Amino acid sequence: MHIEKDLVAAAATPLVLGILADGDLHGYAILKRVGELSDGRLQWTDGMLYPLLHRLERNGWVSARWDAESGRKRKHYTLTAAGREALADRQAQWDVVADALRQVWNNLQGPSAAEAWA
Amino acid sequence: MSGVHAGLEEQIDQWRTWVLRRPAITPDDAAELEDNLRGRVDDLRAGGLDDDEAFLVAVRRMGDLDDVSREFAREHSERLWKQLVLVPDAPSDAARRWRDLGVLIALALCAGGAVKALLALGDDEGFALNVGFAVLPFLAAYFAWSRRLSGRVVGALVGLAAAVAVTVNLYPFVGSPDDDVATTLVLVATHLPVLLWLLLGVAYAGGLWRDHARRMDFVRFTGELVVYFALIAMGGGVLVALLFATFGVVDVDVQPFVSGWLMPFAVPGAFFVAAWLVEAKQAVVENIAPVLTRVFTPLTLLLLVAVLVALLTGGQLDAVDRTLLILMDAILLLVLGLLLYSISARDPLAPGTAFDWLQLALVVTAFAVNVVALVAMVTRIADAGWTANKTAALGLDAVLLVHLVGTGWLLWRFLRQGGTFDAVERWQTRYLPVYAAWAAIVVVAFPPAFSFA
Numbered sequence: 001m002h003i004e005k006d007l008v009a010a011a012a013t014p015l016v017l018g019i020l021a022d023g024d025l026h027g028y029a030i031l032k033r034v035g036e037l038s039d040g041r042l043q044w045t046d047g048m049l050y051p052l053l054h055r056l057e058r059n060g061w062v063s064a065r066w067d068a069e070s071g072r073k074r075k076h077y078t079l080t081a082a083g084r085e086a087l088a089d090r091q092a093q094w095d096v097v098a099d100a101l102r103q104v105w106n107n108l109q110g111p112s113a114a115e116a117w118a
Numbered sequence: 119m120s121g122v123h124a125g126l127e128e129q130i131d132q133w134r135t136w137v138l139r140r141p142a143i144t145p146d147d148a149a150e151l152e153d154n155l156r157g158r159v160d161d162l163r164a165g166g167l168d169d170d171e172a173f174l175v176a177v178r179r180m181g182d183l184d185d186v187s188r189e190f191a192r193e194h195s196e197r198l199w200k201q202l203v204l205v206p207d208a209p210s211d212a213a214r215r216w217r218d219l220g221v222l223i224a225l226a227l228c229a230g231g232a233v234k235a236l237l238a239l240g241d242d243e244g245f246a247l248n249v250g251f252a253v254l255p256f257l258a259a260y261f262a263w264s265r266r267l268s269g270r271v272v273g274a275l276v277g278l279a280a281a282v283a284v285t286v287n288l289y290p291f292v293g294s295p296d297d298d299v300a301t302t303l304v305l306v307a308t309h310l311p312v313l314l315w316l317l318l319g320v321a322y323a324g325g326l327w328r329d330h331a332r333r334m335d336f337v338r339f340t341g342e343l344v345v346y347f348a349l350i351a352m353g354g355g356v357l358v359a360l361l362f363a364t365f366g367v368v369d370v371d372v373q374p375f376v377s378g379w380l381m382p383f384a385v386p387g388a389f390f391v392a393a394w395l396v397e398a399k400q401a402v403v404e405n406i407a408p409v410l411t412r413v414f415t416p417l418t419l420l421l422l423v424a425v426l427v428a429l430l431t432g433g434q435l436d437a438v439d440r441t442l443l444i445l446m447d448a449i450l451l452l453v454l455g456l457l458l459y460s461i462s463a464r465d466p467l468a469p470g471t472a473f474d475w476l477q478l479a480l481v482v483t484a485f486a487v488n489v490v491a492l493v494a495m496v497t498r499i500a501d502a503g504w505t506a507n508k509t510a511a512l513g514l515d516a517v518l519l520v521h522l523v524g525t526g527w528l529l530w531r532f533l534r535q536g537g538t539f540d541a542v543e544r545w546q547t548r549y550l551p552v553y554a555a556w557a558a559i560v561v562v563a564f565p566p567a568f569s570f571a
Contacts, residue, residue: 027150028157045181046154050147051193058466060538066146072156073149080536 001041008042012052014090020062020079021087027053027075053077061086126169130155137183142191155180215398218264225256226390230383232256237382243291243299246307250314251283253386257393258321264397265324275317282561286310289565301506302565309510313557315340316550333547334462339396341407341459346392354388411460415476418456422483425449429490446491447511450518453484457525458546466539474533481526488519506568510560517556521549 019025019033031049034042056062061083067074079087130152137148158176159169167175180186232252236245262272291300322339323332358376365372425446457477495512502508524545531537 026153028154031154032157032161045186046151047181047186047189050150050186051189054190054467055193058538058540060536060540072153074153075146075150082536 003042008044009048011042012044012048013056014087014094016049016052016056017061017079017083017087017090020077021084024076024078026077030077056083059086123169126159126173129170129173133177140183140187140190142187142194147190151180151186218260218397219394221263222260222390222394223387225260226387227383229253229256229386229390233386234379234382237378243303244287247286247303247310248283250311251279253389254311254314254318255279256386257390258318260390260393261318261321261324265321267321267325271320271325275320279314279317282310282313282558285562286565289570291565291570300565300571302568302570305506305510305564306561309557309560313554313561316554316557319550330544330547333550334543337458337546337550338407338462341455341462342396343389343392345406345410346395347389350388350392354384407459407463411456411463412473414456415460415473415480418453419476419480419483422449422453422480422487426483426487426490429487429494444507444511446487447514447518450484450488450491450515450522453480454518454521457481461543461546464539466543468539470533470539474529478526478529478533481522481529485519485522485526488515488522491515492519506564506571509568510564513556513560517552521552524549 015034015037016030019030019037025033027046027049030053031044031046034044053062053064057064057077059082061080062077063080064075064077067076133155134148134152137143137151138145143151155176158179159172162172162175163169229252233249236248236252239245258275261267262275286306289302289306291303293300293303319333319336320327322336323329326332358380361372361376457480460477492512492515495508495515499508499512525542528537528542528545532539532542
């Protein structure tokens, strides 16, 4: 299924913040987690993920540190306190959107279901 | 890494070199992308692909590298600064650069002609008021042309500049009997370039002057322009000195030629060439900017400490000379210029370093100097009443003080309390219009307020 670019972009920040709320991860692990959570239907490119992570870092919502595991340099991202606040804020916003959409979907199904019984 | 995967390692090496060729991608980014690539390759190999297949699929899935690079550049505007120059948008990039130079030189000749015409009028006061109008519109015209500025923005800029030009030229300045130039005229002549320069910034930003990144680019442009102009001016100075010396030996007086023709064209010309160099060769000086700020930040700190000690031990503050206060404003302006320049050259993602602490020390010392200067000025004004000079100095001091306090506070938050450097940066660009507003007040409101004296 193709998901519109704007929608993917809008969901990106809360998704990354939410994934990092479970624990520190490196970039590729975040990508994989996004794939798992969406059953592979959300596909992010590197051009999207890393600049986003850097923007979150610049905002102070995540902090990053370099680790060397088995000789391989790896950058881990951690959610900061400010990031947690931002996440809560985004969650509240998305709840409003999701709630409104759910009602719209219900209305859409409602009449057609009623017609089927008629 | 076993020998079995030597081929894969070689491919990844080649890939890394290729990635690093893009100016918007730093070695750290490349390391991050490489980790990602290796993760993908490992997963694909676990799924049954061989090394070559896994590498190809993984590279493919990472997305088009040009797009990736562009996204990085968009996020890191300080790198976009480089990207714009080093990644040609068309194969004719070199040709475009020469065409730009041609246009700029033509505009520089126009500016030189305008300066020459102004000089020919033989009116020193008129020259001081109008020299900015003789030079800067031509540079603005270049930006309007190269950035395809919309007609509305051009109209607004031309209208504003023309209104200011007409206003200051219609003001009936009256010189005082002892030093025949009106104080308010001097104030207008010194504040006008600031106002015009910030208007030029609107053209530089292609009309998007509200944008933080564009404003920061303009700050960078200004800093680099000063450096290039100083370099060219020094070289030009040596040449002129040699010219004088040589013609002196053969007893030919070149003074009329130098002051009448060479200077009116050479100075704006140097200015325009410097502007072109900044536009065309950004990445070259970008390596100098951090070095320069690292050299001059400690030196300026020493200067400020010396000034502070001199002020505090130099006797009664109300006796401090007015000239010293104006000098102090100049020093503080220099400090803020230096701060702005080093902030614009800094990677906002880098963690706090000893140099950031040094900058904080600079801000705190400048703040102390500013407070002493304010106290002295308020005392003087309480004693002798408001004059145009004192009011202008006081106003500028207040404007600088707010800028310093904000910068110091945000730097402190960045270094101690988990604030971000981004906040420091944004404060700088957000504050720029205040300078434009203050310059506009001095230029437009001061002469009538102080009865053109």
